[in-house]
Amino acid sequence: xxxxxxxxxxxxxxxxxxxxxxxxxxxxxxxxxxxxxxxxxxxxxxxxxxxxxxxxxxxxxxxxxxxxxxxxxxxxxxxxxxxxxxxxxxxxxxxxxxxxxxxxxxxxxxxxxxxxxxxxxxxxxxxxxxxxxxxxxxxxxxxxxxxxxxxxxxxxxxxxxxxxxxxxxxxxxxxxxxxxxxxxxxxxxxxxxxxxxxxxxxxxxxxxxxxxxxxxxxxxxxxxxxxxxxxxxxxxxxxxxxxxxxxxxxxxxxxxxxxxxxxxxxxxxxxxxxxx
Numbered sequence: 351x352x353x354x355x356x357x358x359x360x361x362x363x364x365x366x367x368x369x370x371x372x373x374x375x376x377x378x379x380x381x382x383x384x385x386x387x388x389x390x391x392x393x394x395x396x397x398x399x400x401x402x403x404x405x406x407x408x409x410x411x412x413x414x415x416x417x418x419x420x421x422x423x424x425x426x427x428x429x430x431x432x433x434x435x436x437x438x439x440x441x442x443x444x445x446x447x448x449x450x451x452x453x454x455x456x457x458x459x460x461x462x463x464x465x466x467x468x469x470x471x472x473x474x475x476x477x478x479x480x481x482x483x484x485x486x487x488x489x490x491x492x493x494x495x496x497x498x499x500x501x502x503x504x505x506x507x508x509x510x511x512x513x514x515x516x517x518x519x520x521x522x523x524x525x526x527x528x529x530x531x532x533x534x535x536x537x538x539x540x541x542x543x544x545x546x547x548x549x550x551x552x553x554x555x556x557x558x559x560x561x562x563x564x565x566x567x568x569x570x571x572x573x574x575x576x577x578x579x580x581x582x583x584x585x586x587x588x589x590x591x592x593x594x595x596x597x598x599x600x601x602x603x604x605x606x607x608x609x610x611x612x613x614x615x616x617x618x619x620x621x622x623x624x625x626x
Contacts, residue, residue: 351377351435352537353454354528355444357504360488361469363516363524364459368440370525375532381441384427422561426554433551435539445509446500451550452543455532458513459524465517545573552576552601559595563588574603 354371358364372379425447432439432448448454463485470481496504507513512531514524531537553571560567560578568579578592589607597605
């Protein structure tokens with residue numbers, strides 16, 4: 351069955367769309383759950399992660415390898431949560447982390463700034479001027495996150511399969527449209543698309559462990575075979591530690607480490623170390 355990710359700005363009614371759509375489909379609806387899971391893994395208070403989402407990405411640099419570690423935990427928590435499918439996710443980075451999974455319907459929900467200001471005024475009991483200022487700052491910081499962390503603007507429509515503007519279209523209209531789209535053959539799970547998701551989830555799980563040993567490490571999984579790439583040749587003791595850390599993880603059949611020379615002295619194929 352499909353997965354739906356909904357990207358939204360503050361007070362754009364995207365949360366309502368997600369919750370109503372999940373009830374209509376009989377799917378789980380998740381959002382903050384992912385942040386809580388990542389917070390537990392990252393071992394820092396959730397409030398700091400929430401602040402990090404709304405401030406500059408440099409906030410995470412206060413922690414050792416903060417940005418890389420935080421994103422690896424967030425990605426792993428999200429991928430693990432959607433493995434079962436039948437999920438509507440509205441939260442951080444779903445459209446990025448699931449971009450390459452065919453049975454994911456990626457949605458962007460927007461609304462006019464006037465409608466958003468009115469909604470924030472009503473909920474927070476603040477002036478129009480203050481509400482507009484808060485929304486403007488929030489939008490700017492979210493766009494900074496997308497550009498600085500992922501290299502892509504969250505407002506880029508190319509990231510999504512469909513963009514719906516709540517205005518003349520109501521929340522119920524949006525739910526009806528998405529309900530029809532998600533049932534189309536293009537978004538149904540297949541063995542190939544499920545394999546892609548499983549490979550991504552296993553890679554993310556392994557990366558969460560190995561990034562503590564080598565912040566620059568890259569991980570790719572293919573049907574249980576995990577390829578670990580480091581930008582430099584690693585000492586044997588580090589290779590051994592990596593082996594012990596991940597070889598017994600559920601789903602791992604073999605671990606292959608590729609140590610790349612940053613400046614090769616001669617033309618040759620990089621050495622592969624099979625550390626199974």
